[in-house]
Amino acid sequence: MSQTVDRALSILPLLAEGPADLGQVADRLGVHKSTALRLLRTLHEHGLVYRQSDQRYRLGARLFALAQEAMENLDIREIAHPHLVRLNEQCGHTVHLAVYEEQEVLYIDKVDSRYPVRMYSRIGKPVAITVAAVAKLLLADLPTAERRALAEQLDYPLYTARSTANAEAFLKELAAVREQGWATDLGGHEESINCVAAPVRGADGRVVAAMSVSAPNVVVTAEELLTLLPLVRRTADAISGEYSGRTPVKGTPA
Amino acid sequence: MSQTVDRALSILPLLAEGPADLGQVADRLGVHKSTALRLLRTLHEHGLVYRQSDQRYRLGARLFALAQEAMENLDIREIAHPHLVRLNEQCGHTVHLAVYEEQEVLYIDKVDSRYPVRMYSRIGKPVAITVAAVAKLLLADLPTAERRALAEQLDYPLYTARSTANAEAFLKELAAVREQGWATDLGGHEESINCVAAPVRGADGRVVAAMSVSAPNVVVTAEELLTLLPLVRRTADAISGEYSGRTPVKGTPA
DNA sequence: CCTGGCGTTGCGACATGTGCAACGGCCATT
DNA sequence: AATGGCCGTTGCACATGTCGCAACGCCAGG
Numbered sequence: 203m204s205q206t207v208d209r210a211l212s213i214l215p216l217l218a219e220g221p222a223d224l225g226q227v228a229d230r231l232g233v234h235k236s237t238a239l240r241l242l243r244t245l246h247e248h249g250l251v252y253r254q255s256d257q258r259y260r261l262g263a264r265l266f267a268l269a270q271e272a273m274e275n276l277d278i279r280e281i282a283h284p285h286l287v288r289l290n291e292q293c294g295h296t297v298h299l300a301v302y303e304e305q306e307v308l309y310i311d312k313v314d315s316r317y318p319v320r321m322y323s324r325i326g327k328p329v330a331i332t333v334a335a336v337a338k339l340l341l342a343d344l345p346t347a348e349r350r351a352l353a354e355q356l357d358y359p360l361y362t363a364r365s366t367a368n369a370e371a372f373l374k375e376l377a378a379v380r381e382q383g384w385a386t387d388l389g390g391h392e393e394s395i396n397c398v399a400a401p402v403r404g405a406d407g408r409v410v411a412a413m414s415v416s417a418p419n420v421v422v423t424a425e426e427l428l429t430l431l432p433l434v435r436r437t438a439d440a441i442s443g444e445y446s447g448r449t450p451v452k453g454t455p456a
Numbered sequence: 457m458s459q460t461v462d463r464a465l466s467i468l469p470l471l472a473e474g475p476a477d478l479g480q481v482a483d484r485l486g487v488h489k490s491t492a493l494r495l496l497r498t499l500h501e502h503g504l505v506y507r508q509s510d511q512r513y514r515l516g517a518r519l520f521a522l523a524q525e526a527m528e529n530l531d532i533r534e535i536a537h538p539h540l541v542r543l544n545e546q547c548g549h550t551v552h553l554a555v556y557e558e559q560e561v562l563y564i565d566k567v568d569s570r571y572p573v574r575m576y577s578r579i580g581k582p583v584a585i586t587v588a589a590v591a592k593l594l595l596a597d598l599p600t601a602e603r604r605a606l607a608e609q610l611d612y613p614l615y616t617a618r619s620t621a622n623a624e625a626f627l628k629e630l631a632a633v634r635e636q637g638w639a640t641d642l643g644g645h646e647e648s649i650n651c652v653a654a655p656v657r658g659a660d661g662r663v664v665a666a667m668s669v670s671a672p673n674v675v676v677t678a679e680e681l682l683t684l685l686p687l688v689r690r691t692a693d694a695i696s697g698e699y700s701g702r703t704p705v706k707g708t709p710a
Numbered sequence: 711c712c713t714g715g716c717g718t719t720g721c722g723a724c725a726t727g728t729g730c731a732a733c734g735g736c737c738a739t740t
Numbered sequence: 741a742a743t744g745g746c747c748g749t750t751g752c753a754c755a756t757g758t759c760g761c762a763a764c765g766c767c768a769g770g
Contacts, residue, residue, distance in 0.1 A: 203755060204498045206727065211502040218525040221534070224748060234729045239749070244458045248465040253700045255538045257748080263497040263701035266659055270522035271472040272515035378498040459726065462760065477715060488760045491717070511717080 211240040214261065217251065221258040278411050281310050282402065282441045286313045286413065289437045293416040293430055298327060299402075301410070302340035305352060307331050313419065332366045333357050333390035335399035336412035342380040343401070343409035349376065350382060364390045385412075386437060388427070394419040396427050400438035405446035413438050457670040463487060471505065473518060521569050530663050532656065533565045536695045540567045540667065543691045547684055549671040556594035559606060571670070578638040586620045587644035589653035596634040597655070597663035598638035603630065618644045638689060639666075640682070649674045649676075650681050654692035656659050659700035667692050689705065692708070 209231055216222065216230055227228040228238035242259055245251040248262030279299065286297045299311040307329045328421040331337045341349060353369040353376070366372045387397040399414035415434055417427055463485055470476065470484055482492035496513055499505040503518030533553065540551045544567040553565040560582045585591045595603060607623040607630070620626045633639045641651040653668035669688050671681055 204464070204494050205502060206458055206460040207464040207495060207498040208501070210458070210464070211498065211504065213502075214502075214522055217527065218522045220531075236730085236749075236750080237728060240458055240727080242460060244461040244465065247457065247462070249469075250465065252698075254535060255697055260530075261522065263659060265526070266523045266701065268468055268472055268515060269519040270520045287655065289644075326582065333757090363475055422515045479715090489717075490719080490761085491759060494758080 206241075210245060211239075213241060214250065214265075215237075217259055217261050220254045221254060221260040223258045227259065243412040254299060267442055278402070278441075278445060281444050282411065282413065283311060283411045285437050285441050285444075286311060289313075289413075289415065289433070290315075292433065293415060295415045295421070295427075295430075298336060299383075300334075300336040300340065300412050300414070300415065301456075302344075307334065307337040307340055309336075310411070315421075325384045330359075330361065330391045332356055332372055333361060333387055334414075335385040335387040338376060338385040338387075339401045339412040340409060342376040342385075349373070361391050362389055362393045363389060366390065384431060384444075387414075388424050392418075396424045398427055398431050398434055400431075400435040401442075402438050402445065403442045410445070413441070459685065460495070463491075464499060467492075467495060468501060471515050475508060475512040477512045526597075532695075532699060535698050536656065536665065537565060539695050539698075540565060542660040543567075543669070543687065544665075546687065547669060548680075549669045549675070549684075552590060552668045552670065552702065554588075554590040554668070555593075556598075556664050557621065559589065561591040561592075561594055567622075571677075572665075576691065582697050584611055584613075584615065584645045585633075586626055587615060587641055588668075589639040589651040590668045592630060592633045592639040593653055593655045593666040594637075594663060596630040603627070609627050614645045615641055615645050618642065620644065636684060637649070640666075646672075650678045652681055652685050652688055654685075654689040655696075656692050656699060657696045658694065659702075664699065665695075677679055 212231060213227060216227065222230075224235055224238055224242070224285070225338045228425060231238055231241075239250035242251060246253060246259075246262070249262045251259050253259055266268045278301070282299050286299060294315065296315040297313045299308050300307050300309045304326075309329060322417075328335055329337055331341070341352065344352065350373065353372050356369065356372070358368050358372070364376060383401065385399045387399075389396060390411065396417050397414045397416040399412050401409040402411040402413060404410045413434070415430055416428070466485060467481060470481065476484075478492055478496070481490040481496065485492055485495075496505060499514075499696050500507060500516075505513050505520075506516035507513055522655045532555070536553050540553060544551045544589055548568040548569065551567045552563050554561050554563050556562075562582055582691060585595070586617075595606065598606065604627065610623065610626070612622050612626070613618055614621070619630060637655065639653045642652075643650060649672050651668045651670040653666050655663040656665040656667060658664045667688065669681070669684055692702055
């Protein structure tokens with residue numbers, strides 16, 4: 203174990219108790235002031251520690267940001283997976299989980315259909331953002347300005363006659379999706395494939411992921427697929443509840 | 457600056473992007489695997505890094521705990537006080553800091569005017585919630601439902617002819633305040649006293665406190681007082697920045 | 711059975727972090 | 741105004757703690 207890092211990290215819980223000046227930190231660490239100063243400086247450069255106007259140190263914004271990311275990254279996929287599997291067992295179709303990141307929508311998990319005719323997709327692959335049901339849900343939840351800006355700069359390829367044609371139509375669709383809390387893609391990407399999707403929300407109500415059930419016409423009609431909507435929404439809500447509800451993993455014992 | 461600590465801390469944002477195994481961490485740090493291993497171990501012992509079942513590393517729950525604890529121990533008054541003093545030195549008038557708690561707005565700090573004629577107030581005393589500028593800011597940020605409910609159950613004493621008359625007028629005023637991001641009380645409490653106020657916000661943008669400058673007519677007119685608004689807002693923003701731990705200095709090198 | 715990849719360990723060389731002592735600014739006290 | 745004490749900061753010589761190497765053990769895939 204690294205002594206220097208160990209000492210530096212020991213400063214964090216110490217500062218979590220409240221602001222402290224250099225002398226206090228050095229004392230409680232049991233090291234010389236100059237040593238504490240260098241450690242604090244390094245922590246400061248990484249934004250984990252902030253120096254307030256009275257020169258005392260306290261935890262910094264970066265730590266809060268990291269904590270946030272830790273929570274969000276933590277478990278969506280792990281939490282969601284069993285639910286996706288169960289949904290697949292119930293309906294038999296392909297189930298997807300997707301997130302929005304850097305102006306793209308990515309599948310982060312899927313459970314393949316148990317029917318011989320399957321829809322093609324790959325985890326990690328960007329989805330057709332202008333037509334996919336999950337994309338609509340994720341984009342519909344973006345702040346208005348960002349949503350507008352993104353819609354304007356997208357291309358609107360006409361995969362089929364039902365593909366979203368332009369930014370105006372897309373924004374209108376997003377507004378509807380936002381209102382109703384679910385989305386569909388009825389032959390907008392592949393003529394013969396339909397999807398129904400529902401959002402997964404975090405504790406603050408924001409959409410953190412979206413899940414969908416997809417099936418080709420030859421297996422079920424669009425009408426039949428739509429009857430699965432309540433089931434999909436219930437599954438998504440279950441994931442939302444689990445994701446925002448409990449503290450997921452235990453920490454390491456001291 | 458400490459090289460070892462620097463490297464160790466560089467791992468955190470790296471893992472924030474997603475889980476990574478030892479080799480990836482070592483590569484992106486540009487160090488030998490054994491070095492990365494020791495750093496990760498140290499981070500792990502402090503709970504900042506979690507090792508999931510597939511042996512890959514990710515950010516740990518301890519980060520969240522630290523951030524949470526730091527939030528709770530944040531004392532606005534302590535952080536704000538030097539700023540209040542400085543503002544008082546610049547304008548000479550009485551400066552107040554207030555928070556909302558249990559359906560009341562309380563002064564939690566003040567710096568007295570340096571003019572002989574002073575406004576009376578006491579720290580800890582509930583303020584006139586329907587007219588005080590700081591109260592307007594604090595209530596304007598409440599969730600809509602809570603704000604409505606509170607407005608309905610309040611009394612609207614007519615301290616002066618300019619006092620807020622009823623819930624309807626109050627809610628309208630709060631909406632305006634919410635929109636403009638600052639508030640005034642021009643003779644609504646005491647005929648001869650005016651205030652201008654600005655909000656202090658936490659990292660999440662929510663209003664955690666409000667500060668105001670107050671002065672009687674005999675010292676400065678309402679118009680003159682209003683010219684201080686930019687200064688008051690700047691001070692409030694400075695407190696907000698510090699309270700949320702925003703580090704104004706340079707970022708960390710890649 | 712072998713091969714390749716990955717995490718892990720022990721160790722010598724040396725870069726790095728350490729504590730000391732001295733400096734300088736700030737504030738309160740005289 | 742002068743003084744003394746407090747605290748953060750800096751430069752430096754020493755040795756401590758850290759680094760990278762190489763080798764090992766383990767597991768999975770061929």
